[in-house]
Every structure is written in structure tokens, then in C-alpha cells.
Amino acid sequence: MRTTAARQASLREHNLGLVLGHVVDAVTRGRTPSRADVAAATGLTRATVSALVDRLVAGGLLAELDPVQTQRAGRPAVPLTMPARTVAALGAEINVDYLGARVVDLSGDVVAERVDAGDFRASDPREVLARWAALAEAVLAEAGASDTGTSDVGTTSGAGPTRIAGAALALPGIVDRGTGPLRTAPNLGWRDVDVLALLADLSPTLSPTLAAHPPRLANEADLAARAESAARTAGADERPSFVYVSGEIGIGAAVVVDGRIFGGLRGWAGELGQTLVGDRRLEEVAGQDAMLRAAGLEPSGGMAALGTAARAGDERAAAAVCDAGTLLGTALANTVNLVDVSHVVLGGAFAAVADLVAAPVLAALERHVLAAPWAPPSVDAAVAGELPAMTGAALAVLADVVADPAAWLADDAPRVSG
Amino acid sequence: MRTTAARQASLREHNLGLVLGHVVDAVTRGRTPSRADVAAATGLTRATVSALVDRLVAGGLLAELDPVQTQRAGRPAVPLTMPARTVAALGAEINVDYLGARVVDLSGDVVAERVDAGDFRASDPREVLARWAALAEAVLAEAGASDTGTSDVGTTSGAGPTRIAGAALALPGIVDRGTGPLRTAPNLGWRDVDVLALLADLSPTLSPTLAAHPPRLANEADLAARAESAARTAGADERPSFVYVSGEIGIGAAVVVDGRIFGGLRGWAGELGQTLVGDRRLEEVAGQDAMLRAAGLEPSGGMAALGTAARAGDERAAAAVCDAGTLLGTALANTVNLVDVSHVVLGGAFAAVADLVAAPVLAALERHVLAAPWAPPSVDAAVAGELPAMTGAALAVLADVVADPAAWLADDAPRVSG
DNA sequence: CGGATTTTGTTGTGCGAATGAACTTATGCG
DNA sequence: CGCATAAGTTCATTCGCACAACAAAATCCG
Numbered sequence: 099m100r101t102t103a104a105r106q107a108s109l110r111e112h113n114l115g116l117v118l119g120h121v122v123d124a125v126t127r128g129r130t131p132s133r134a135d136v137a138a139a140t141g142l143t144r145a146t147v148s149a150l151v152d153r154l155v156a157g158g159l160l161a162e163l164d165p166v167q168t169q170r171a172g173r174p175a176v177p178l179t180m181p182a183r184t185v186a187a188l189g190a191e192i193n194v195d196y197l198g199a200r201v202v203d204l205s206g207d208v209v210a211e212r213v214d215a216g217d218f219r220a221s222d223p224r225e226v227l228a229r230w231a232a233l234a235e236a237v238l239a240e241a242g243a244s245d246t247g248t249s250d251v252g253t254t255s256g257a258g259p260t261r262i263a264g265a266a267l268a269l270p271g272i273v274d275r276g277t278g279p280l281r282t283a284p285n286l287g288w289r290d291v292d293v294l295a296l297l298a299d300l301s302p303t304l305s306p307t308l309a310a311h312p313p314r315l316a317n318e319a320d321l322a323a324r325a326e327s328a329a330r331t332a333g334a335d336e337r338p339s340f341v342y343v344s345g346e347i348g349i350g351a352a353v354v355v356d357g358r359i360f361g362g363l364r365g366w367a368g369e370l371g372q373t374l375v376g377d378r379r380l381e382e383v384a385g386q387d388a389m390l391r392a393a394g395l396e397p398s399g400g401m402a403a404l405g406t407a408a409r410a411g412d413e414r415a416a417a418a419v420c421d422a423g424t425l426l427g428t429a430l431a432n433t434v435n436l437v438d439v440s441h442v443v444l445g446g447a448f449a450a451v452a453d454l455v456a457a458p459v460l461a462a463l464e465r466h467v468l469a470a471p472w473a474p475p476s477v478d479a480a481v482a483g484e485l486p487a488m489t490g491a492a493l494a495v496l497a498d499v500v501a502d503p504a505a506w507l508a509d510d511a512p513r514v515s516g
Numbered sequence: 517m518r519t520t521a522a523r524q525a526s527l528r529e530h531n532l533g534l535v536l537g538h539v540v541d542a543v544t545r546g547r548t549p550s551r552a553d554v555a556a557a558t559g560l561t562r563a564t565v566s567a568l569v570d571r572l573v574a575g576g577l578l579a580e581l582d583p584v585q586t587q588r589a590g591r592p593a594v595p596l597t598m599p600a601r602t603v604a605a606l607g608a609e610i611n612v613d614y615l616g617a618r619v620v621d622l623s624g625d626v627v628a629e630r631v632d633a634g635d636f637r638a639s640d641p642r643e644v645l646a647r648w649a650a651l652a653e654a655v656l657a658e659a660g661a662s663d664t665g666t667s668d669v670g671t672t673s674g675a676g677p678t679r680i681a682g683a684a685l686a687l688p689g690i691v692d693r694g695t696g697p698l699r700t701a702p703n704l705g706w707r708d709v710d711v712l713a714l715l716a717d718l719s720p721t722l723s724p725t726l727a728a729h730p731p732r733l734a735n736e737a738d739l740a741a742r743a744e745s746a747a748r749t750a751g752a753d754e755r756p757s758f759v760y761v762s763g764e765i766g767i768g769a770a771v772v773v774d775g776r777i778f779g780g781l782r783g784w785a786g787e788l789g790q791t792l793v794g795d796r797r798l799e800e801v802a803g804q805d806a807m808l809r810a811a812g813l814e815p816s817g818g819m820a821a822l823g824t825a826a827r828a829g830d831e832r833a834a835a836a837v838c839d840a841g842t843l844l845g846t847a848l849a850n851t852v853n854l855v856d857v858s859h860v861v862l863g864g865a866f867a868a869v870a871d872l873v874a875a876p877v878l879a880a881l882e883r884h885v886l887a888a889p890w891a892p893p894s895v896d897a898a899v900a901g902e903l904p905a906m907t908g909a910a911l912a913v914l915a916d917v918v919a920d921p922a923a924w925l926a927d928d929a930p931r932v933s934g
Numbered sequence: 935c936g937g938a939t940t941t942t943g944t945t946g947t948g949c950g951a952a953t954g955a956a957c958t959t960a961t962g963c964g
Numbered sequence: 965c966g967c968a969t970a971a972g973t974t975c976a977t978t979c980g981c982a983c984a985a986c987a988a989a990a991t992c993c994g
Contacts, residue, residue, distance in 0.1 A: 100537065103559040104530040105981065106950050112522040113952085119518065134971055141521040146952055148972060165960090165971095172970025173960040272887055281890045339781045351854075355781055362856025363757045363773055364891070369853040372886045374846055376794065428792055429850075435787040436769075436851060438780025468790045469690055472699045473782070523952060524979050531981085552942055564981055566943060589991040590941025939992070949982080958973070964966095 110150075111504035116140055117150045118159055118503045121178050126206075126332055130163060132175030151178065157507040158184040158261070159204065159499070180204040185499065185506075186241060188265035188311065189492025191318060191485065192230055194218055194285045194347050198485060199234040201241040201260075202492035204499075206328075209260060210240035213485065219347075220287040227296050230267075231304060238262065238307050263499045263506070266491035267293070267313035268321040270348065275365030276314055285347045314494070319350030319368050320359050321490030322445055325482040327354050328493055339439045341430060342480070344446035344487075345371060349381040349426075353437050360437070373429040380429050384422040386447040392418035401450035408454050416454070423455040427462025434463060440473045445480035452479030528568075529922035534558055535568045536577055536921045539596050544624075544750055548581060550593030569596065575925040576602040576679070577622065577917070598622040603917065603924075604659060606683035606729065607910025609736060609903065610648055612636055612703045612765050616903060617652040619659040619678070620910035622917075624746075627678060628658035631903065637765075638705035645714050648685075649722060656680065656725050681917045681924065684909035685711070685731035686739040688766065693783030694732055703765045732912070737768030737786050738777050739908035740863055743900040745772050746911055757857045759848060760898070762864035762905075763789060767799040767844075771855050778855070791847040798847050802840040804865045810836035819868035826872055834872070841873040845880025852881060858891045863898035870897030 102108070117136055124131045124139075131139070137147040154160040161181035165174040186203035198213035212233050218226055242260050271283025279292040294312050301309050323342035330338040337357030344350045349371030353360040361367050371381030382388060390397050393404055393415040407415035426448075434440055442459060444452040456477040463475035482489060499506045520526070535554055542549045542557075549557070555565040572578040579599035583592040604621035616631035630651050636644055660678050689701025697710040712730050719727050741760035748756040755775030762768045767789030771778040779785050789799030800806060808815050811822055811833040825833035844866075852858055860877060862870040874895040881893035900907060917924045 100530065100534055103534060103981095104527050106524075106527065106952095109522050109524065109527055109951060109980095112518065116518055116521060132971070143953060144972065145954080145974080149951090168961085170970075171962045171968065173958095173972075175971060272890075281887065284886075353854075360778065360855070363858075364856055364887075366887050366891075367854060367856040369856075369886050372853040372884065373850045374884060432791045432847075432850060433854060435790040436771075436785060436854065437778070438782055438785040438787075440781075466790065466792060468702075468787050469699065469782075469784050472690075473784075521952090524981095527951095527980060550942075561982055562943065563945085563983085567980090583989090586990085588941075589939065591943075591987095591989040593942060935994100937993095939990105941988100941990080943986105943988075945984100945986070947983085947985105949980105951979095953976105953978075955976095956974085959971080961969085961971100963968080 111502070113140075113142060113146065114150050114153065114503050114507075115501060117142070117147055118154055118500055121160060122180060122500050123331075125179050126328070128332075130177035130179050132177060134175060136178070153507065154503060157503070159503050159506065180206070182207055183209060183242075183260045185263055185496075186260050187263045187492040187495035187499075188234060188238065188308075188313070189268075189321075189488040189490065189495070190230065190234060190265065190313060191268040191321075191487045191491065192218065192226060192286070193268075193270050193318060193487075196485075197226065197230050197233065198488055199230070199237040200485070200488040200492060201237055201262075202489060202496065203260065204496060208489075209242075210237045211488075212237045212240075218286055223288055223291045223293070224296055224299075227293065228300060231297065231300050231308065234265070234308055235305055238305065262307055262311055264495040265308070265311045265313035266321065266494050267315050268318040268487035268491050269293070269315060270318045270346065270350065272366040272369070273315040273317055275316070275361055277312070278315070278364075280315065281366075313491075316491065316494065317350065317352070317365065317368065318487045319344035319352045319446075320361060320365070321488075321494060322480075322482070322486040323352035323354050323359055323443075323490065324493055324497075325486035325490035326443055326445060326480055327357050327359070328490075329482040329486075331357060338441075340441040340443045340478075341433055341437070341439050342443045342445055343370065343426070343430070343448055345381070345385070346447055347381075347386055349385055350446070351433070353433075353439055355437075355439060370429060370433065373432070375425050375429060380425065384425040384429075389418050389422045392421065401447050405451045405454065408451070419451050419454045420458050423458030424462055426455065427459035428466065430459060431462050431466035434467045434475065435469075438469065440467065440469065440475045442475065442477045443480050444477065445482070445486065449480050452477075529920070531558075531560060531564065532568050532571065532921050532925075533919060535560070535565055536572055536918055539578060540598060540918050543597055544746070546750075548595035548597050550595060552593060554596070571925065572921060575921070577921050577924065598624070600625055601627060601660075601678045603681055603914075604678050605681045605910040605913035605917075606652060606656065606726075606731070607686075607739075607906045607908065607913070608648065608652060608683065608731060609686040609739075609905045609909065610636065610644060610704070611686075611688050611736060611905075614903075615644065615648050615651065616906055617648070617655040618903070618906040618910060619655055619680075620907060620914065621678065622914060626907075627660075628655045629906075630655045630658075636704055641706050641709045641711070642714055642717075645711065646718060649715065649718050649726065652683070652726055653723055656723065680725055680729055682913040683726070683729045683731035684739065684912050685733050686736040686905035686909050687711070687733055688736045688764065688768065690784040690787070691733040691735055693734070693779055695730070696733070696782075698733065699784075731909075734909065734912065735768065735770070735783065735786065736905045737762035737770045737864075738779060738783070739906075739912060740898075740900070740904040741770035741772050741777055741861075741908065742911055742915075743904035743908035744861055744863060744898055745775050745777070746908075747900040747904075749775060756859075758859040758861045758896075759851055759855070759857050760861045760863055761788065761844070761848070761866055763799070763803070764865055765799075765804055767803055768864070769851070771851075771857055773855075773857060788847060788851065791850070793843050793847060798843060802843040802847075807836050807840045810839065819865050823869045823872065826869070837869050837872045838876050841876030842880055844873065845877035846884065848877060849881050849884035852885045852893065853887075856887065858885065858887065858893045860893065860895045861898050862895065863900070863904065867898050870895075 163177040190199040200211040201209040351368040351370035373380040581595040608617040618629040619627040769786040769788035
């Protein structure tokens with residue numbers, strides 16, 4: 099709901115965001131628009147767009163490429179893109195089997211990344227967070243991140259250090275939207291953990307860069323869905339809508355409508371694993387452990403082993419996958435009826451067996467979704483890369499910068515002038 | 517997502533909406549703010565607010581009250597309200613047991629209303645729509661609605677005719693957000709009915725007022741939830757969030773987050789009745805018919821009869837209500853886990869037995885909702901009046917006017933000058 | 935009772951951001 | 965080489981808001 103008075107500065111801020119957003123959008127679709135293109139697409143005049151683009155370039159949020167030889171008559175256009183390694187964000191994750199951190203810049207490149215395997219079931223939050231912080235430090239150092247952008251280097255893009263816009267941390271549990279405490283992460287055995295306070299305790303041992311950017315916390319499935327959404331925006335005309343199924347041991351989900359994640363009132367939405375099927379929770383009967391048990395396989399092998407077994411003709415494995423798929427499909431049919439998003443994306447633990455699970459899930463959807471005749475359900479494997487929640491976390495931070503570049507430029511200004 | 521270029525006119529439009537929205541908000545909370553109050557609350561200057569308010573008053577979207585005697589020093593403030601009977605909307609509904617229409621003005625008063633009972637199971641859309649159109653005509657005539665606002669009357673508010681801002685029609689089925697065809701309304705037996713085309717066929721027999729305002733179509737539960745949301749905004753500080761359970765024969769639902777209805781991708785969200793509990797759909801096992809059957813009562817008596825029987829000690833009736841409540845509660849627990857809204861409002865057929873159903877529903881929520889320890893679930897009876905979907909339909913139209921008063925004033929201008 | 939005080943609403947003046955037209959720059963084409 | 969074409973820039977104009985001074989209408993208080 100609109101709540102702030104619009105003064106003339108708001109106008110500028112709005113159009114600044116509009117221009118940047120348009121370029122970002124075009125670039126993710128593989129184009130590199132010129133100022134004139136942006137003007138035509140947004141409805142602003144070339145004069146206005148030029149002024150705004152100049153400001154964005156000065157602030158390191160856009161970069162000009164060399165004019166490309168075109169076949170057309172007329173002065174060649176200056177293509178615009180997101181600059182590499184000028185502005186980046188730290189995306190991180192703590193999950194049951196691993197923790198990791200990744201620095202992604204505005205252009206979408208992974209600047210640095212580190213992942214640490216482990217078993218964090220029933221772990222001590224303080225220990226794990228210390229371990230994570232050390233990892234994050236290493237990744238930031240590798241990225242050449244600097245918090246204060248000693249910008250007396252003066253040259254164009256690429257020369258300055260990579261500046262960190264912020265950090266986000268994905269957790270497999272319910273967290274308040276933003277910075278609230280972690281309420282519960284059943285599979286970590288964490289409950290009412292004030293992650294930010296614990297990190298603040300570590301503060302003396304942290305680099306200024308990490309200390310200056312306390313991570314915003316969010317649910318792992320929500321952030322993975324964000325990465326998936328970005329990946330699917332790439333080629334497409336419209337922003338994607340889908341139900342993303344995630345989770346390693348438990349089953350999480352996120353509902354994406356038109357590229358926006360539906361977080362509910364506090365950001366706790368998407369607890370699909372808690373759905374009751376019969377008298378048991380979905381993640382008890384269709385989660386990774388349940389599937390492996392039903393297939394008679396060692397838990398250590400993971401989903402990959404289950405997939406290969408089932409594909410190799412192991413009937414018990416195939417049945418386990420199929421049964422889980424049917425249960426999952428039923429829960430998803432309820433979900434689709436409730437939220438009106440008829441495309442399901444299988445991520446997390448289900449990604450590895452997506453080819454096997456898709457059929458029973460789809461069958462359940464087609465059978466039980468009221469709107470199926472008018473909006474045929476579909477089931478897909480996730481297309482975002484490995485550890486999508488980490489990417490999504492970084493993207494969440496960068497999206498905020500893109501949404502309100504004026505705030506970023508304002509932060510920037512004193513450092514440039516100083 | 518922001519998509520339009522902001523020129524200076526947008527600024528004015530935005531602030532116009534901000535001012536009107538603030539007054540509307542304050543009035544629903546029982547206050548009548550002055551220009552100075554609005555300025556203080558919005559951050560705009562008194563000068564700017566004055567100019568905007570003058571424009572809104574001239575357009576009939578706001579009205580000045582007589583200055584009230586205050587105890588304070590200083591010039592007495594001019595209180596602002598929504599004018600009565602200048603701008604109104606037609607809200608209507610076609611449901612299984614009745615059809616009706618209601619004219620609601622900006623101040624929230626019901627200007628005229630008419631309801632026609634009937635049995636529209638397996639009905640002919642053409643016939644029913646003709647009957648509905650006749651009813652709507654009568655209501656519009658009673659409201660003294662005129663489409664062209666022959667505003668040479670020239671005097672202040674109240675003198676001119678009531679102008680109709682638009683119409684909305686609630687239907688118990690899935691309809692595209694806006695004006696799409698009705699895909700299916702199982703309990704009416706309607707399927708792929710192009711309601712607007714059928715109404716256009718009736719056009720020659722319609723008054724210009726109704727013909728000029730083809731109703732936007734929406735789901736009955738969504739619109740009822742909107743009315744409920746408005747009713748609950750009244751006293752409160754925050755905008756309400758709840759899951760609204762509706763439905764007469766079937767079971768519909770709507771998710772309201774911060775006063776906004778979550779419609780999903782196409783506006784088809786909330787089909788709670790389709791939820792599978794065991795191997796049957798919720799509305800088959802916990803719907804009105806199922807409850808009455810389980811209680812051994814005549815279907816004709818309706819929910820009121822069931823309620824009185826159960827309260828009078830009829831154990832079979834009480835058990836029927838309780839069992840249905842448990843099933844409904846289980847489905848709602850899944851819903852709450854999925855959408856993170858922990859307050860449930862019982863409307864529609866459940867409103868009449870809300871006192872009996874609430875306990876088993878709440879028990880199921882407390883037992884199965886993961887976030888229950890941090891956000892205690894609650895269950896309520898609906899507080900919006902009779903036939904809330906009709907009110908909600910009118911409010912939907914009026915909300916659009918309030919959200920973009922500039923568009924309304926622009927529409928208005930030629931008529932005033934002509 | 936009359937001036938000081940207080941708060942509301944109104945009347946100019948200046949500023950900032952976008953527009954639109956004219957202008958410059960850089961290319962291809964004949 | 966001149967012309968057409970398109971991209972980007974410069975400058976006067978426009979329009980809405982802020983700011984400040986002012987007018988209006990009440991209470992307060994000696």
C-alpha cells in the first residue's frame with residue numbers, strides 16, 4: 099500500500115529504479131540495450147534516460163560497453179550492462195549436510211565460493227555460526243571485497259575493489275522476514291536461536307566487511323525459489339510462476355507468482371513438509387529418509403544412489419520413488435488448488451530423481467486440481483545450478499539494490515567525495 | 517513491479533491517491549481528519565494537501581463537514597469524510613440459493629439492496645443472468661443512479677444524483693481475475709460460461725447505466741473476504757490477515773495478508789473444498805450437505821437448524837459438526853502451514869455454527885501448525901454482515917476508485933464541463 | 935473586553951525533474 | 965563528398981511541491 103508522500107526527489111528515484119530495472123531485465127534476457135532503447139521502452143525521453151544512466155554508471159551500478167559495429171545507419175549505440183566485480187553480495191546457507199557462502203556480483207557472475215560439508219543435525223548454533231563466519235570471511239577475502247571503496251583509483255569499471263552490498267543467509271527453518279530470530283529449524287535441532295546476536299558476539303573476530311553487513315535471514319526454500327525464478331526469467335517473456343519444492347531432509351516449498359515469492363504474513367509460508375497426508379506429515383512419508391528406507395538403501399548414499407538404483411531396474415527403489423511421488427503429488431494438488439499456480443518445480447532432494455518423480459506427481463495434479471482443464475499442470479526439474487539457496491540469497495540482496503538504486507547511490511556518495 | 521515512467525503528473529496522481537487513501541483509512545477508524553491532519557500524517561505540506569483536497573471535493577470523492585466546536589485554541593478544523601450518495605458501486609452475487617445486488621456508496625452506506633431466493637443448481641446461465649439483470653436494474657433505479665452526472669445542479673454534496681463507479685459480480689466458481697469467462701462453478705453446474713457476452717446479448721433490454729458498467733467477475737470467497745477485511749480494519753491499527761472460509765454448498769476460501777487478498781496467478785486461488793482428506797474432497801465430507809446428512813437432518817433446514825439441534829443437545833448433530841470441524845481444521849492446518857496466516861475466520865455456511873466448529877478447528881491448528889508456538893492460531897466467526905460477497909464486490913470497485921482517484925476525476929471532468 | 939496565542943487554511947515565490955525541440959556526433963549509403 | 969539516419973546532449977519550458985509569509989477563526993488571559 100502506498101504510504102509515503104511523493105516529492106520531486108521520489109520521481110527521480112522512481113525513474114532511476116525504472117531505468118536500472120529495465121537494463122537488468124534486458125540483460126538477463128541476453129540483450130544489451132542502449133540509452134535510446136531504454137527510453138523507447140520506458141517512455142522516458144532520451145534526455146532523461148541519459149541523465150539517469152550517467153548517474154548509475156558513476157555509481158557503479160551500470161557499465162558502458164564498447165560501441166558495437168552494427169549494420170544499420172546512424173550513430174552506433176553504446177550498449178549498457180551490469181558491471182562485473184564492482185557491486186556484489188554475499189549469499190550463504192547453513193543446512194543439514196553442509197554450509198557455504200558465495201559472492202555474486204551484479205552481472206550474475208559467481209566471484210568466489212566455498213562450501214564445507216558436515217553433519218549439522220542436533221548441532222550447536224554457536225559453533226556452527228563460528229565455522230560459517232570463518233568460511234564467509236575466506237570467501238569475502240577471495241572476492242577481494244572491500245567495504246570502503248577507496249575510489250581514488252579513479253579509472254573506469256573493473257579497477258576498483260568489489261563492494262559488498264549486503265549479505266543474506268539461508269536457513270532450513272522458519273525465520274521472520276528480515277532479521278528476526280530463527281524460530282525453529284527442526285532438522286538442525288535449532289529452536290529460538292537469535293542468529294544475529296550470536297554473530298554479533300563473534301564481532302571482534304570478524305573483518306570489518308562482514309561485521310558491517312549482518313546477514314538478513316530467510317528460509318532456504320524461499321531463497322532457492324528466488325534463484326530458480328531468476329534462472330527461468332532468463333529466456334522467457336514473462337516472469338515465471340511456480341511452486342518450488344525444496345528441502346534436503348525435510349520438505350520445504352515456496353510459491354512464486356509472477357516472479358515474486360509469496361512469503362505470507364511473516365515469511366514463514368511454504369511449510370509443505372508439515373502437510374498431513376492421512377495422519378502423518380508429508381516429510382515423514384515422502385522425505386529423503388523415508389524414500390531411502392522404503393527402497394532398502396543406506397541413508398548415506400543419498401538421492402543419487404536411489405535414482406541410479408531405480409533407473410537400473412531396482413523395483414523396490416522404483417516403487418519407493420513412485421509412492422513418494424504420489425504422496426507428494428497429492429499434497430501439491432492441494433497446494434495448487436489453494437494458491438493457483440499450476441507449475442511445479444522439483445528442487446532440493448527431489449531434483450536428483452525428478453525424472454522419476456515427475457510422472458506420479460503430474461498424475462496426481464491432473465486428477466485433483468480443479469482448474470486443470472483450463473491450466474494444465476506441469477512438473478519440471480529445477481534449472482538453477484548447485485546450491486541455489488546461496489545464489490538466491492545473494493540475488494535477494496542485489497535485487498534490493500536494483501529496486502532502490504537511489505539509496506545505494508546516496509550511500510556511495512560520501513565515500514566517493516571523501 | 518514498477519513499469520511505467522513517472523512524469524510530474526504521476527506525482528500528482530500519487531499524492532492525490534495518498535490523500536484520499538488517508539482520509540478513507542481514518543474515516544473507517546472513526547475519525548474525520550482535517551487538511552492539517554492529513555498533511556501531518558502524510559508528510560506533505562498543508563498547501564499541497566489543500567490543493568489536492570479541493571480537487572477531490574470538486575470531484576465528489578470527498579466532502580467537508582461543518583467545523584465542529586473544539587475545546588482547543590486556534591481556528592477550528594474542517595473535518596473531511598467520504599460523501600454519501602455521490603459515488604457508489606454495484607455489488608452483486610449469483611449463488612446456489614439466491615441472487616442479489618446491492619449499491620454501496622463511498623461512505624460505506626448501503627443505498628439500495630435486493631435479494632431473490634431461488635435454487636440455481638444445474639441452472640441455465642442465460643435465464644439466471646436475465647433474472648439477475650432485472651434485479652440489478654431495480655436496485656440501480658432505487659438508488660437513483662444516473663450514469664451521466666448532469667451536474668448543472670451546482671449545489672454541494674447530496675444534491676446531485678448518485679453516480680455509479682462500476683459493478684462487480686461474485687460467482688461461486690473459478691473466474692479469471694477481472695473479466696475472463698467463468699471457467700467452472702461446480703455447484704451451479706456452469707462451465708465455460710462467458711458471462712459478459714451473455715450480458716451483452718441482453719444489452720438492448722438494459723438501462724444505459726447497467727449497460728455502461730459490465731460487471732467485473734470474481735470469486736465469491738475472495739469478495740466476501742474483502743468485505744470481512746474491511747469490517748475488521750474498522751477498529752484496528754493494522755490491516756488484518758486471515759484465512760476466510762466461505763461457501764454455501766461447496767467450500768471456498770480466501771487468504772488475506774495485510775488486507776490484501778492473495779488471488780494467485782489468475783485469481784483462482786482458495787479452492788479449499790478440493791483439498792483431499794484421505795481420498796475424498798473436503799467439501800464432500802465437511803460441506804453443508806455432508807454435515808446435515810451426518811446429523812440426520814433435512815437438507816432444507818440448512819445450517820441454522822443444525823446449529824440449534826446441536827446446541828439443544830442432539831448428540832448426533834453435535835458429533836456431525838465436531839467431525840466436520842476436525843476435518844476442516846486439518847485442511848486449514850495444511851493451509852496455515854503453507855501460507856503463514858494463523859487466523860481463521862469462519863464465514864459462509866460455517867458462520868451459523870461457528871461457535872461449535874471453532875473448537876475442533878482450533879485444536880487441529882494448534883496440533884499441526886509448525887509455527888503455532890510463535891504465532892498462536894485463532895478461530896473466529898465472520899463479522900461482516902449478511903451476504904458479504906455483495907458488499908465485497910462493491911468495495912472492490914470503490915477501492916479502485918480510491919486507489920486511482922485521478923482516473924475518476926479525469927472521467928468526471930468532461931461531464932462537469934459539458 | 936481586547937490583545938496575545940494558537941491552529942487552520944491560503945497565497946505567492948523558487949526549485950527540481952521531466953519534456954520537447956534543436957543541436958552535435960558518428961555511422962552507412964549512393 | 966553530401967545526405968540520410970540514429971544516438972546522445974544542450975537548453976528553454978512546464979508543472980507540482982516546498983517554503984514562507986499571510987489571513988482567518990477560534991481560545992486564553994490579564
